[in-house]
Amino acid sequence: MAHEMSLTLERILGSSLSWSLMQEIIVPNHLFIGFGVYILYRIVHRLFLYPYLLSPLRDIPGPPLGNPLWGQSPTIIRSETGIPQREWVKQYGPVVRVVGPIGIERMIFMKPEALHQVLVKDWLIYPRPNFLRNILGLVTGYGLLTVTGNDHKQMRKAMNPAFSIPNLMAQTFMYYTAIDGLIDILNDKVGDQKDGKVIHVYDWMSKATLDIICETAFGYKANSLHNPHNELAESYEKLLSLQSGPNLAKIITIMSIPGGAHLLASNWAYQHRKWFGALGILNSIPILLEAMHNIRRISSGMLAEKLASASTLNISDTDAKRDIMSLLVRARVADVKEAAGKEGGVAGEYRMSDQAMMDQVLTFLGAGHETTASGLTWTLWLLANAPEAQAQLRAEVTPVWKENKHPDYRALKELKWLDSVMQVSFMESLRIMPPVPLTVRKATESDYIDGVYVPKGTLLSIPIRIVNTWKEIWGSDAEEFNPARWLDLPPEYHPTFSMLSFIAGPHACIGKTMSIIEMKAVLGALITNFEFAPAFEGQKAKPAAAITMKPTDGMPLRVTRISRHI
Numbered sequence: 173m174a175h176e177m178s179l180t181l182e183r184i185l186g187s188s189l190s191w192s193l194m195q196e197i198i199v200p201n202h203l204f205i206g207f208g209v210y211i212l213y214r215i216v217h218r219l220f221l222y223p224y225l226l227s228p229l230r231d232i233p234g235p236p237l238g239n240p241l242w243g244q245s246p247t248i249i250r251s252e253t254g255i256p257q258r259e260w261v262k263q264y265g266p267v268v269r270v271v272g273p274i275g276i277e278r279m280i281f282m283k284p285e286a287l288h289q290v291l292v293k294d295w296l297i298y299p300r301p302n303f304l305r306n307i308l309g310l311v312t313g314y315g316l317l318t319v320t321g322n323d324h325k326q327m328r329k330a331m332n333p334a335f336s337i338p339n340l341m342a343q344t345f346m347y348y349t350a351i352d353g354l355i356d357i358l359n360d361k362v363g364d365q366k367d368g369k370v371i372h373v374y375d376w377m378s379k380a381t382l383d384i385i386c387e388t389a390f391g392y393k394a395n396s397l398h399n400p401h402n403e404l405a406e407s408y409e410k411l412l413s414l415q416s417g418p419n420l421a422k423i424i425t426i427m428s429i430p431g432g433a434h435l436l437a438s439n440w441a442y443q444h445r446k447w448f449g450a451l452g453i454l455n456s457i458p459i460l461l462e463a464m465h466n467i468r469r470i471s472s473g474m475l476a477e478k479l480a481s482a483s484t485l486n487i488s489d490t491d492a493k494r495d496i497m498s499l500l501v502r503a504r505v506a507d508v509k510e511a512a513g514k515e516g517g518v519a520g521e522y523r524m525s526d527q528a529m530m531d532q533v534l535t536f537l538g539a540g541h542e543t544t545a546s547g548l549t550w551t552l553w554l555l556a557n558a559p560e561a562q563a564q565l566r567a568e569v570t571p572v573w574k575e576n577k578h579p580d581y582r583a584l585k586e587l588k589w590l591d592s593v594m595q596v597s598f599m600e601s602l603r604i605m606p607p608v609p610l611t612v613r614k615a616t617e618s619d620y621i622d623g624v625y626v627p628k629g630t631l632l633s634i635p636i637r638i639v640n641t642w643k644e645i646w647g648s649d650a651e652e653f654n655p656a657r658w659l660d661l662p663p664e665y666h667p668t669f670s671m672l673s674f675i676a677g678p679h680a681c682i683g684k685t686m687s688i689i690e691m692k693a694v695l696g697a698l699i700t701n702f703e704f705a706p707a708f709e710g711q712k713a714k715p716a717a718a719i720t721m722k723p724t725d726g727m728p729l730r731v732t733r734i735s736r737h738i
């Protein structure tokens with residue numbers, strides 16, 4: 173057979189270059205050497221030629237390229253999130269090039285026009301990169317945070333009603349079981365001690381916001397505040413304990429290997445999770461896989477319960493349950509009924525499968541729990557260090573909470589923009605310590621941004637914390653906590669692109685209003701009842717360097733009962 177093939181090829185190639193001669197030339201050794209040279213060239217190109225000599229971005233100012241294998245990533249991974257980038261912007265200006273591992277370039281654009289182009293005008297050209305979508309998908313399900321393009325448009329349209337004002341109004345009362353529980357617990361802990369008590373406030377904010385999001389997302393009473401061994405809360409705690417730059421770098425590396433994302437999301441990986449643990453360096457993977465498995469198992473149990481009762485859900489019932497999952501189930505029932513009424517009808521344009529509904533709710537649990545807990549914790553930290561601002565806030569909220577300890581949506585909304593210490597305290601805290609300090613986009617086409625040619629494939633850092641504290645906009649005290657600045661905004665302030673904590677455009681946070689209302693309800697109750705101060709002199713904040721910015725030390729604060737002062 174091989175002989176016949178060789179004869180045929182010899183005939184095709186003709187006499188000038190005989191097959192036997194070729195066989196001599198292309199001996200396996202030559203092939204091997206050729207392949208080796210090609211791989212070597214690719215490595216040299218990737219690590220040296222492209223970043224130093226060939227990249228169209230090579231002349232853009234930025235920090236030194238650093239080690240060819242890692243670039244600037246060790247500095248980024250080891251530092252507080254956003255701080256190295258902030259220093260580079262101070263040093264190099266509003267357009268910065270940063271080279272990461274294996275010569276991968278990231279651009280930072282600071283100006284509003286550039287951010288408008290990336291986040292709003294051409295958002296379809298600049299989606300979240302695959303590695304980010306895969307990480308978010310692993311942790312929060314394949315929902316709004318991971319889809320892009322038309323799928324995203326349809327999904328967002330389907331999800332918007334769950335975040336409508338009427339729905340938020342109806343949901344507000346769901347916050348108060350957790351808030352009352354939180355106040356009781358802190359009262360018990362602090363007691364009548366004259367000097368108060370040091371409490372790790374992040375841990376309690378995290379439990380309270382988990383209970384709130386479980387109730388608003390599923391209608392499920394997790395009660396993690398009173399039950400230290402709640403499985404869902406424990407799984408999230410484990411997951412969040414992995415939030416560190418080095419862990420994130422490991423997960424991104426696995427996700428970037430072809431098939432890595434599928435592997436981590438697979439049942440096989442869960443069943444063999446101990447194997448990862450045996451490889452010392454990957455010892456965080458079993459914890460991640462186990463936590464995710466438990467969260468999915470518990471969530472799917474809750475979904476099954478909802479679906480089982482779906483037939484009894486009456487969509488016109490004004491007393492109907494307002495949690496997000498009930499809304500999705502009702503929308504699906506309505507969709508199917510509508511389709512059945514039409515000749516040849518099929519269900520509507522975005523009919524959610526069980527799995528899609530699960531993923532959405534996992535997304536809301538993942539995106540809406542830790543962010544809100546961090547937002548509240550940083551606000552308490554900043555107020556603890558600004559006793560005057562804290563006293564002003566207390567003077568504003570105490571009468572409101574004394575009149576009704578469960579203010580409704582309207583009353584919470586009333587504590588509103590620029591009229592209220594509560595509102596400006598949050599704006600200022602979310603400005604300086606944004607719970608999501610940085611995100612990433614990828615150019616899927618070559619284009620000019622702020623006059624710079626950006627080749628297809630370039631990563632773009634969306635510099636949330638850096639823009640929020642940019643001296644060119646916010647002035648020389650940009651990095652300081654000063655809620656009063658919101659009463660007299662600087663002329664350079666841009667309403668959309670000077671404060672990016674919830675970003676902007678079609679991917680802007682869907683839970684923005686919900687989280688602000690929820691944080692107001694929690695903070696109002698806390699500030700009415702307690703005074704917060706640093707736990708010890710010289711205390712420094714310790715934010716984690718990861719996707720979200722939570723305190724790594726649980727944020728100890730000295731908490732004192734207010735009744736002592738009245």
Ligand code: HEM
Nearest residue numbers: 316536539540543544547608611674675679681682683687
């Ligand atoms: C203080 C609290 C919060 C902050 C600072 C925050 C911040 C953000 C940011 C910066 C993004 C954009 C991420 C990116 O594009 O890479 C985002 C997206 C998102 N957030 Fe939030 N978030 C908060 C609370 C919530 C809550 C309570 C929910 C839901 C219950 C939520 C659900 C989402 C979802 C679903 C997205 C994806 C939106 C899309 O791509 O269409 N967030 N959030």
